[in-house]
Amino acid sequence: MIDAQELTGLGLTSYEAAAYLALLERAELTSADVAARAAIPRQRVYDVLGSLAAKGLCLARDGAPRAFAAVDPATALELLAREREAALVRQGEAGLALARRLADSLGPLFAAGRGETDPLAYVEVLSGPRRIAGRALALAEGAKVSVASAITPPMILSLEQNRAFMRVPLGRGLSYRALCDDGVLADRALAAFLGELRPLGLTVRRVPALPLKMQIFDDEVVLLSMQDPAGGAPRFTAVVIHNRGVASMLGLAFEHLWQGASPLGEER
Structure with missing residues (x-):
């Protein structure tokens, strides 16, 4: 029963x-x-x-x-499920639209409540894969010129989230460079995924190892994802830095590694 x-x-x-x-x-x-x-x-x-x-x-x-x-x-419950799914989609779209509208309205209030010397005015600290993934996707959607990524395992985003994260800038014709280490390319699914995006404009190079995950957006914003040192399942803390000086300094590190890296598919 x-x-x-x-x-x-x-x-x-x-x-x-x-x-x-x-x-x-x-x-x-x-x-x-x-x-x-x-x-x-x-x-x-x-x-x-x-x-x-x-x-x-x-x-x-x-x-x-x-x-x-x-x-x-046999028919009633399937129709009910489809109607519920459609309602949830509408609810999600309405919630996202509300969040964006409120963010636009509350942004000036947030800025006004902080002095120019407040260090937290340009630093965000995120924990948990869901929050990190959501912020990463938002940064990818907001990029206007370029994205530079340093990718090393373990991954935070799922394969589908990574696909959305990378396809959005590529779909708008942005310059997108991905620097991967051997740990990433040893994963067949990830390697195939990167190969799938290369015809869309993704440029991939490889190095033996990378010290941490990093994304630089438009040479203005940096997302650093650091694995917590405690044992057990991988846990991450991410920092978003809105500072051109920091982005420029880390960009120099990326360029140094990029110049010494091998294009994907070539032997080192």
């Missing part, structure tokens, strides 16, 4: 789930029967059945008394 709680994963309330299960057990039931079988208060059962009908899970049949019948779950 299916637990009514499982149906709440499709967006039903506990009363709606219990009522739908009760309706499935009989060809049709009156509202009083549904209330008794599903343990729903009589004053609530009409609202519950009306909601089920609106979601396409039951049909009302005129009569005296009025009866209700369940819709076949």
Whole structure:
């Protein structure tokens, strides 16, 4: 027997789930029967059945008394899941639009509340792969001229997140250089992924080893991702620095390594 709680994963309330299960057990039931079988208060059962009908899970049949019948779950539940998925997409898009609008409105307030000498005005500290991945994707979307990446395992972003992170700048024709070490290229999936992006304009060179992960955006913003020294599963802390001097200094280090690196596919 299916637990009514499982149906709440499709967006039903506990009363709606219990009522739908009760309706499935009989060809049709009156509202009083549904209330008794599903343990729903009589004053609530009409609202519950009306909601089920609106979601396409039951049909009302005129009569005296009025009866209700369940819709076949083979079709009703799939449609319900698709509608819920579409609603979540709309909700996510609305939330993202709201976040961007609020960020634009609150940005001046944030800037006004900090003096020019405040060191935190140009430094962000991030922890956790989700926050780091989200900030990295936002920086990639905001890049206008170039991206330079130093890539070494273990990876923080998933393969799909890396694909989005790199395809967005490449799709806009930006200069994108990736400096990888042997640990990255030893991973067949990552090596194939980098090869897939080369026709889009990605330039890849290899060195034996890199000390940390780094991305430089437009020679203005740097993202440094550092692995925590504690043992166990890899954990990272990332620092975003909005400072041209720091970006320039780290850019010199990148260029030094780049000049001594081998193009992907060539022997050192």
